[in-house]
Amino acid sequence: MAKDVKPTRKNLMEIEDRIELSERGHGTLEKKRDGLIMEFMDILDKAQDVRGDLADDYEDAQKKINMARAMEGDVAVRGAAAALQEHPEITTESKNIMGVVVPQIESSRVSKGLDERGYGIMGTSARIDEAAEAYEDLLESIILAAEVETAMKKMLREIETTKRRVNALEFKLLPELYDGQEYIEQALEEQEREETFRLKKIKEKKEAEEKAEKEAEAAEAEAAEADQDDREDSQPDTAAQSPTANE
């Protein structure tokens, strides 16, 4: 990349601006990544607890429904379930954790009282109640697990993205920019040196030319002087031979 840039002062200034921006961004993203990791660790702890509870609740609910089906019969359990009037409702909202939008799931009518399950109390048994209660608890756990695990996945994805950005800045963009900066600086220095050298050479050449000119002039003058002297030496003879020539 460095070689693709024209080594000009303008480009150097542009690269310096980009380096400054990238360094600042790198710092910010590093802080964001660390913050996200800390938040993620908190959510991870919570998710592990929720997962554990979910597994326990599932086992408990399965055991209770199996017992209810065994002792009351499948038909009775299905019949009691069919009497349910108010089905659970789920609404989702969102909250922001360090720029990551995670869902917040609100549930209603999941846990019900004995009078809200729809089946008559006189003709049913505690097995049905306990199976229904265990499934209500399981549903609550599933909803909580869905919220926490979705948040965890989103956080993880954001951490990965941030980490990739930090690494891209740290190991790709910034080194390239530094290379570019160095290349331009070196190229400019080289250009400067070349310019100085060229100027020096011109100066030397000019001086040499001036010197040669001066020498030529001096030689010319000398020649002229010598010529004059020669002429002056030969003048009386000429004047004696042709008096009109002096006129």
Next chain:
Amino acid sequence: MSVGASNPEYVNARVRSRRASLFADEDYRKLIRMGPSEIARFMEETEYEREINALGARFSGVDLIEYALNRNLAKHFDDLLDWSEGRLYDLVSRYLRKFDVWNLKTIIRGIYTETDSEAIQTDLIRAGELEDGTIDRLLEVDTIEDAVEVLSRTIFYEPLSDALEEFEETGALVPLENALDREFYEHLLEDISRGPGHEPQEGPEAKFVEFLQAEIDFRNARNALRLARSGADLDPATYYIEGGVLFDRADLNRLVADYDELVDHIEENKRYGDRLSGALGRLRDADSLIQFEHALDAALLEYSDTLSSIYPASVSAVLSYILAKEREVENIRAIARGREVGLDESEIEEELVIL
């Protein structure tokens, strides 16, 4: 049919032979070690052969067992009503109305959830007093109001009509189901006992009344304990069934608010205290009512068995057979379902009630 004189001797002779074909302890021990398909095959070689063969093409596994059990139960109880005459018919049919209640609740739930009539039909146990024609007409209606109209010539019409208003207001089936259950329990003692102190003092009817009172008391105890545990804002009086000796309405209202006092009240009762003391002791510390309900089922079965030994040629013996047959069906179903879901032998054994 309630015409003619009562014929307990004839019915008891028939019942004794039926009782002899009930599964024995060793049959249960064999069944516990089998898987669902082996249980079905075992049943094919017993009393349940016809039902297993008839339903084998439509169902398989535990569903086949459960539907075959229900159909066999219906056949046997229908026979009881066919054999009985006069007063005996009245007494037996009023107890078997529990299956009418079951069927009506199943049909009402089916209509409520818009289930197709064929699916509802498979879940019915036609062992009660309602005629097949009435049940078939109920399966054809689309609304609960129409179903109540179909029942206009039965004892269920009035309570259902009264509960219909509340159903229409709340949209919940609870009032209808409770009305049906209450109708069953409140007719149990009709014209036999006029409340505590006015029941027959001796003879088969006295024991019969004692058994029915136990059934009502145990139902009241179950409901009171469930209400006390749930903490739901419900009026206990709504769930009180008259005719028992364990609670009166005021007792129940007071005791539902205090769980420990409620357990003490049951324990202090002379008739049931000793019989249930072990289960009540465990109930105080347990966070589940299941074991206590289990103890109630066992106590009721024991009660009926005692009655049949004291008056072998009375309605009590028929009632005892009804309970024993029901218990057999429940035990086989528990074993099959238990094996299906992977319960081990000891867990299944704990759930069985065998005398």
